[in-house]
Amino acid sequence: MRAEYLSYTTDPQLHQLLEVVRRTAPSGALIIEAGCARGGSAILMCSAKSPQRAMRVYDLFEMLPPPSEHDGDDMKARYAEIKGGEAVGLGGEQYYLYDDDLMATVTNNFARFGYPVES
Template sequence: MLKSFADGKMKVTTLKQLNKADRELVQRIKDNRLTYLSDKKLCQIVNMVKTIEASSIPGVIIEAGCALGGSAILIAKTKSVRRSLRVYDVFGMIPPPTVNDTPDVHERYDIISEGKSSGLGGDKYYGYEENLYAKVVSNFESFAVMPDKDEVELIKGLVQDTLYINGSVALAHIDVDWYDPVMICLQRIYPKLSVGGAIILDDYHDWGGCRKATDEFLQQVVGTYDLDDTSGSMTIIKKTAD
């Protein structure tokens, strides 16, 4: 296996360094309590979407795990109008972890499943919403993004059952927390990832299951890639084909 680590870390911009329109968009998403992501992670998404657009990297954009839709809205408003965004989520209670996951993951799931998790700013935890799909659609529409019209498709179900890719992928934002869905995403997305494209793993430093799946997957990758975790996420940038 050949592996290339970035000589210099990718520049992490603060909200103040974004242009006015991007800064106001991110701030509005935060003010509406639609994302759990830190400022650095949100800036990383903006940077990566703009990078693939400026470099004309071919393929769709994928988000796996959207919660209330905040990061997906950010992607939708930043991408080219001609590029497709596919958003995969169960749009309901997060599935349970498996024996492949680490103790921290099981402890977190116990809190969620017992109804003890709280949402952003004291709101109801999104997994307890009766119709999360409708709420996410409404959140998109409040930002003038029309799912199923503006090259944005919301796909409901487990990634194990729904994530099948025929064409190329330019960028993927993976935020599905646990080992099994992360591994499925990597196994199905990376072979389709264009050279120069990237996968952002939101939970790499947050949940052991995500980190374990990522590390195991990368050990099997043929070809070269760069890794960068400056933003708090782990970003894999494909340098050469498999």
Template sequence: MGREKVPGDFIEYGIALGGSAIYIASELDGNRHFHGYDVFGMIPSPTEQDDEKSKARYETIRSGRSTGIGGDTYYRYQGNLFDKVSASFTGFGVPVDGERIVLHKGLFEDTVDLDPKTRIALAHLDCDWHDPVKFCLERTFEVLSPGGVMILDDYNDYGGCRTATDEFLAGRADCRLTRILPHAVIRRL
């Protein structure tokens, strides 16, 4: 199959320090926009739908015992994370302008309000636990262009993400899991 251009914008759910979001935003062409969603603070807790590994990871984060890359302060413990991530976007030449590149601060269920006329070509889901993954899959798929993809960062890491993804895919003929490693990829047919 050729490399056709799928219409639509790019989205990332769960921005952390902005690394993958900055890369995705730097690949915008034409009239595409980038929307990034994150709480830019302490990650919400997993639920009963999540596995013990997820709950243990959250407890480490919640207790203040998590470390960042290279022993730095874990990003969820940093103040003004939104401002730091925005500055990183600017530093890499993709400034958050509120129009072409937009960051949304808050819980997904409070900030993700995709217009039914919106089209998404690429969505990167890095939101760890079952409930946010399920929410983001369902909301994104409503506006995902044919040929569009959703990349699931945590499919192989956290049981809740895998369960939410497998539940989403069950019985669906309009999308396919096209890859599992290193991250799962769902393509809309």
């Protein structure tokens, strides 16, 4: 995930996701990812779950909602940077929300790692 800049999630958070997927395996519970960016965290969870365990990934694949009055100045500044076209993605790549067909990019990322997406 790191080499391909597919996740904004920190390493400790990724390890925690893997642990939760593995620990809850006996339940067979549905795994839900809400907001997948480039798909990295969800792809990693796919690698840890059994093929029989269902997983659903949801995303708008478009601009983030604006910050509210409850968000801090840092979030407001980051949103302005993203909205203004100034944000840079991981590894200096294009910021993921500037991708004109983000859903296709994410779908391709899943397929490249051996997890084809079913609509």
